[in-house]
Amino acid sequence: MTQLGTLEDLPQDYREAMTAAGVAPLWPMMRNVLPHGQPKPITQPGYWAYDALRPLLLRAGELTPVEKAERRVLVLSDPGRGAGAMQATASLYLGMQLLLPGETAPAHKHTPSAVRIVVEGAGGYTVVDGEKLPMEEGDLVMTPGGDWHDHGHDGEAPVVWLDVLDLPLFYYLEGSYAIEGPLQAARNRPDAAQVEYQSAGLVPSRSRQQARRYPMVRFPWQRTEAALRALAEYGGDALAEVDYVNPETGEDVLPTMGFTAMILAAGQGESPPQRSSSAAFHVIKGRGRSTIDGKVIDWGPKDTFTAAPFATIDHHADDESFLVRAHDRPLQMKLGYYEERIR
16 A cells, blocks of 8 residues: 655645644545544453442542532543543443432433443432332433433432443534433332333334333333343344333434343353444343453453454353443444444
8 A cells, every 4th residue: 555645744834834724634644534444443441340349439428428429420431541531432431320328319411311220229219301210230221311310319228320321422522511400200100111111012002103202211120131031041042132122113222322231151152243333341240251352351240341343352151141231333323334244
């Protein structure tokens, strides 16, 4: 290939004239933004052991009352971007949030969408547009962009959840902001997962035009695990995976983020294709190891790790293991460039 010209190839007076005019030559920078073959991510494999995070979260609970934090969260920063980066991958923000018994996190709504994967505890809840959602271990609870939400805790022990947001996308677009409001009065009825959407394949009989954009915003882990076990038992040799979808449309739960749960039997391995989407894996339970672009990660219950686009990933479970993968495939499919490369 022909080596493209560099900035140093150009005369100093020409460079100074371009700077004064507020322009720059494309060709010295072209390979930075349009590399050949596949992207060159900044993102590096990240790993956060819950045993290391939990004491820091509890200490945060002692040091900072929730009124002084609004949301008491420890941000999981991508190693490629450094501590304090509000990105775990290019498109995904991750944070571990703590709520103590009797606390409430104030109501607000914001342009980014958020998904909570409950890590530990009982008695916590989220109210989304008046719908009170119990938060039990392993549950996936959504607060779509633009929906009012607040958190509370009626239990007796700390509740912790993993926040997954498309915040980097909105921040890059300079469209990220929040509006605060009063705590919501919860409707006196169970959430939609317990009423309208008790069973897969069945939805309330009504005009599809009457369905809310996000009709079901809590996905109980108990049902997810049961579905995975059934698939693993009767699905043959293929890895048992399920996607979280809108029960009315079958589409991914959010426009920019998708979530996929999987089960690995003890001793089972998996080598997925190289995907153009980045990913964050959260271990609901189990132990094993994953090799991501040559980096070996030994994971256990409640740990979290990440992978960049087109990463080479190999999983191996020592014990029966359940993982949830957050990814940006829905966004990439809408943009028309999602890709999988068979290894």
